[in-house]
Amino acid sequence: MLQQDQTEERLRPLMIRSLAGDSGAHRELLGVLGRYLRSYFARRIGAAEVEDLVQETLLAVHLKRDSYDRSLPFTPWAYALARYKLIDHLRRRKRSRHVPLEDAGALFAADDAEQGALHTDLDRLLQRLPDRQRSLLEDVKLQGLSVEEAARKRGVTAVSARVMLHRSLKWLNQALRDENG
Amino acid sequence: MRTADLIELLARDVSATPPGVVSRRLLAALVAGGLVTFAIVALVLHCQPLAAAAQQSWFWMKAVYTGLLTVTGALIVRRLSVPGSRLGTAPLAAVLVVLAMLALGAGQILSAAPAARLTLWLGQTWKICSPLILLLALPIYACLVVAIRRLAPTRLARTGAAAGFAAGALAATLYGLHCPEQAAAFVATWYTLGIAAATAVGAISGRWLLRW
Numbered sequence: 484m485l486q487q488d489q490t491e492e493r494l495r496p497l498m499i500r501s502l503a504g505d506s507g508a509h510r511e512l513l514g515v516l517g518r519y520l521r522s523y524f525a526r527r528i529g530a531a532e533v534e535d536l537v538q539e540t541l542l543a544v545h546l547k548r549d550s551y552d553r554s555l556p557f558t559p560w561a562y563a564l565a566r567y568k569l570i571d572h573l574r575r576r577k578r579s580r581h582v583p584l585e586d587a588g589a590l591f592a593a594d595d596a597e598q599g600a601l602h603t604d605l606d607r608l609l610q611r612l613p614d615r616q617r618s619l620l621e622d623v624k625l626q627g628l629s630v631e632e633a634a635r636k637r638g639v640t641a642v643s644a645r646v647m648l649h650r651s652l653k654w655l656n657q658a659l660r661d662e663n664g
Numbered sequence: 665m666r667t668a669d670l671i672e673l674l675a676r677d678v679s680a681t682p683p684g685v686v687s688r689r690l691l692a693a694l695v696a697g698g699l700v701t702f703a704i705v706a707l708v709l710h711c712q713p714l715a716a717a718a719q720q721s722w723f724w725m726k727a728v729y730t731g732l733l734t735v736t737g738a739l740i741v742r743r744l745s746v747p748g749s750r751l752g753t754a755p756l757a758a759v760l761v762v763l764a765m766l767a768l769g770a771g772q773i774l775s776a777a778p779a780a781r782l783t784l785w786l787g788q789t790w791k792i793c794s795p796l797i798l799l800l801a802l803p804i805y806a807c808l809v810v811a812i813r814r815l816a817p818t819r820l821a822r823t824g825a826a827a828g829f830a831a832g833a834l835a836a837t838l839y840g841l842h843c844p845e846q847a848a849a850f851v852a853t854w855y856t857l858g859i860a861a862a863t864a865v866g867a868i869s870g871r872w873l874l875r876w
Binding site: 501505506509517534537542543548553555566567609627648649652660 | 665666667668669670671672673674675676677678679680681683685686745746747748749815816818875876
């Protein structure tokens with residue numbers, strides 16, 4: 484319990500800064516969450532599927548973060564989201580989707596920094612994005628350009644590049660969900 | 665794509681989010697859906713003479729009953745649209761409001777002359793009351809579904825039921841602008857049944873409609 488309190492004290496401020504637009508805090512939060520998610524999922528599904536589900540859940544945390552209420556604890560929010568993604572994953576694969584409702588501590592019991600094997604669901608889906616969106620995403624992802632730099636390179640305004648990036652991420656999230664569904 | 669690359673990508677897509685998004689979106693959905701339903705009530709069913717009705721206690725009895733259910737329903741939807749939040753006392757409050765209305769209706773029936781009881785209970789419109797409330801709830805329910813999907817419900821059947829309940833209660837409130845029935849026993853039965861039907865539709869369809 485004490486350990487979970489410490490997790491809460493560490494993660495909640497990160498989440499609040501992330502919601503305020505601090506991308507460094509956002510990066511750190513997703514990094515820490517990813518390690519907990521990996522360990523949580525690894526105890527519940529086959530090793531070959533873990534990393535894809537970690538990525539899918541991180542994308543969901545990212546896109547759904549405005550549903551977090553800043554006056555409430557963060558760890559139950561993250562746990563409920565992770566559990567939902569796990570149940571959804573099992574349902575799509577037509578497996579028993581009984582996942583006991585545990586304390587949020589179940590997610591934060593252990594962490595694992597070692598990335599597992601990838602099916603690369605995301606890479607496959609990336610190929611289905613419209614060219615303009617895909618090239619923008621690849622500029623940002625592979626070449627590490629900032630959104631502004633990528634926008635200049637592609638000759639669009641920074642605002643529309645931001646919108647395009649956000650739309651692409653939402654589309655990927657949808658496509659991941661619909662794939663096996 | 666490595667997970668580290670994905671995180672790097674997501675960190676480029678950070679923009680400031682103002683607090684209170686959840687309440688604002690749900691409220692906007694209730695207003696938008698409520699306007700559609702109000703338009704149907706006003707243009708298709710027509711309002712009763714409101715200046716005269718507003719002088720009567722039965723008019724406000726209906727408005728307070730369905731209004732309280734709308735508020736409690738909206739609070740439950742709000743809780744269920746946020747992962748991991750507790751339900752709190754709103755469901756209990758909704759149950760108590762319904763029980764109080766049922767008691768009021770039963771008291772009215774028991775204290776009436778036996779010959780007048782059936783008329784009190786069925787009024788003139790008992791056959792159409794519940795189905796109309798269910799139909800009027802649909803535009804509100806649809807707007808709520810759109811808003812909730814953009815949030816993050818994790819218990820879909822329950823969230824759908826709550827959305828159907830809130831939509832049914834708001835629809836019943838607006839239907840009260842048209843419906844000239846005056847008996848507490850009528851409202852306790854047929855209004856409540858209409859709201860219950862909307863709740864059931866939400867519970868069944870939420871499982872599919874609310875997936876994200």
